[in-house]
Amino acid sequence: MYRFRSFALAMLLTCYWAASGLADTPTKVLQPIDVATLKSVVAAEISPDGNWTAYLRSVPRRPMGDADGRSWSELHLLDAQGKSRGFIVGEVNINSVRWTPDSKAITYLAVRNGDKRAALYLIPVDGGESRRVLTHETGIQSYDISVDGRRIAYLAAQPKSADEQAVSEKGFNQEIYEEDQPATRVWLADVDLAATETQTVNGGTMLELTGSASFVQWSPTGRELAVVLAKTPTVDDSYMFKRVHVVDVDSGHIVQSIENPGKLGQVGFSPDGKHLAMISAADINDPHEGRLAVAKVPGDTSAADLMPDYEAHVSAFAWQDNSTLVWVADEREATRLGKVTVDKQVAQMAEPLDVIATSLSLDTAGQKAAVVAHSPRHPAEVVKVTVGDWQMERQTVSNPQLDDVRFAAQEVVRWTARDGQELEGILVKPLNYEPGRRYPLIMVVHGGPESHVPNGWVTSYSSPGQVGAARGFAVFYPNYRGSTGRGVAFSKLGQADAAGKEFDDLIDGVDHLIEMGLVDRQRVGITGGS
Known part of the structure; x- marks a missing residue:
């Protein structure tokens, strides 16, 4: 009898622990409605003193509950211990977050409190309500704060002239294609960000610069501005012909022009104002900006590629000191962090990350960074990085x-095209994958072709990813020739060959999955977008 009771007790405990283990195992699968409700971090800015990180979280409207419209954009704040709190939340659209130089307040753009156009607001970190500090009749598009916190340089569309306004009010609404679009101008305004009472400045002084601006930044000296100008605000000029200039603040004149070729990404002054870094195309035919280059200020009329042999695409950078840049690059299906000096010495290169980093913000000391990153298991979140040892810590759970949720296995898959070109892509296996069994395939083709799909979060309203895998599909994201992430030469391989080898790469990728024994050749579908 004693043995029976001991056996019964042992069986009971075994069943209990087995049940407990099952309870800890995720049982849900990702549904389309779940995708429509996912939140994500879209921007993160660490404070100059490194004690805070302000970030924007995208919050979708409730499907079949809220009125139609874009997702809300909330402002949240992380302290040094990683504790997060909502700062401005709810039905709001906050964007362009910046810190004041003293780390005591956050500035942002928003349309609120009766605004007709986007205005500049400031909210203290230690409490208090937002106050509007700057407005403009056509709305503020972007801005930068001078180092002393007393002046704002900002971008806004040029207002209609008195004659244009008069005929418009009389009902004249003729549009001339690519000629009626107003140019974006650079404006300067004196704003006391340290004031404790609401003091709104209505508009500033326009600089008489030829062209349409897309970027402005103060030099740390306060005497110059970096301004990016294109000849016109048209799409083609904004893609292909943006050029970097240095403008003297007192005279309003361009004192240095840098002939960066082709497409242009991020631009930024060094802490001493003696260099301008930029993410540029290698030449006019380069499909995507991705070369980290530097020009001396004053003097240089071109920028030198700091890592000309690096077969990747730099996506973001921050100055660590007067001569060192920290960068993020897309390298094949991963991302990598590293450091390089203005004399082209690669000071450090971290191992490829376990997450896909898409932005970088560095404190003044150059030791703490906030990045926005996603992974196969979650959309974009804030990740804290220690520069040097590259230790990473996820800070948010949106x-x-x-x-x-049960996630299907996701991995990098490699194949050889019919002409010998080595290619890669992302494969999401069916959720309940069984070796030896063949499955239907959804191939998702990215647009561009100057883009790529990294090994991160690949599920969205137009990309089946884990939703497809949960329904028994294999989902394949081929990074065919012409994709980014593998340097300039690879990204040019698809040029002058429309629907040629790029298309063959897709077919060869599907054939590879069939040869693996994974895919049923009679059940292959294709989707994608440009």
């Missing part, structure tokens, strides 16, 4: 419900 979608705790994903802890209860």
Whole structure:
């Protein structure tokens, strides 16, 4: 009898622990409605003193509950211990977050409190309400704060002239294609960001610069501005012909022009104002900006590529000191962090990350960084990085419900095209994958072709990813020739060959999955977008 009771007790405990283990195993699968409710971090800015990180979280409207419209954009704040709190939340659209130089307040653009156009607001970190500090009749598009915190340089569309306004009010609404679009101008305004009472400045002084501006930044000296100008505000000029200039603040004149070729990404002064870094195309035929280059200020009329042999695409950078840049690059299906000096010495290169980093913000000391990053298991979140040892710590959890979701295996897959070109892509296997069994395939083709799909979060309203895998599909994202992430030469391989080898790459990728024994050749579908 004693042995029977001992056996019964042992069986009971075994069943209990087995049941407990099952309870800890995720049982849900990702549904389309779940994708429509996912939140994500879209921007993160660390404070100059490194004690805070302000970030923007995209919050979708409730499907079939809220009125139609874009997702809300909330402002949240992380302290040095990683504790997060909502700062401006709810039905709001906050963007272009910046810190004041003293780290005591956050500035942002928003349309609120009766605004007709986007205005500049400031909110103290230690409490208090937002106050509007700058407005403009056509709305503020972007801005930068001078180092002393007393002046704002900003971009806004040029207003209509008195004659244009008069005929418009009389009902004249003729549009001339690519000629009626107003140019974006650079404006300067004196704003006391340290004031404790609401003091709104209505508009500033326009600089008489030829062309349409897309970027402005103060030099740390306060005497110059970096301004990016294109001849016109048309799409073609904004893609292909943006050029970097240095403008003297007192005279309003261009004192240095840098002939960066082709497409242009991020631009930024060094802390001493003696260099301008930029993410540029290698030449006019380069499909995508991705070369980290530097020009001396004053003097240089071109920028020198700091890592000409690096077969990747730099996506973001920040100055660590007067001569060193920290950078993020897309390298094949991963991302990598590293450091390089203005004399082209690669000071450090971290191992490829376990997450896909898409932005970088560095404190003044150059030791703490905030990046926005996603992974195969979660959309974009804030990740804290220690510069040097590259230790990473996830700071936010925007979608705790994903802890209860079963995820299919996701991996990098490699194949050889018919002409011998080595290619890669992302494969999401069916959720309940069984070796030896063949499955239907959804191939998702990215647009561009100057883009690529990294090994991160690949599920969205137009990309089946984990939703397709949960329904028994294999989902394949080929990074065919012409994609980014593998340097300039690879990204040019698809040029002058429309629907040629790029298309063959897709077919060869599908054939590879069939040869692996994974895919049923009679059940292959294709989707994608440009």
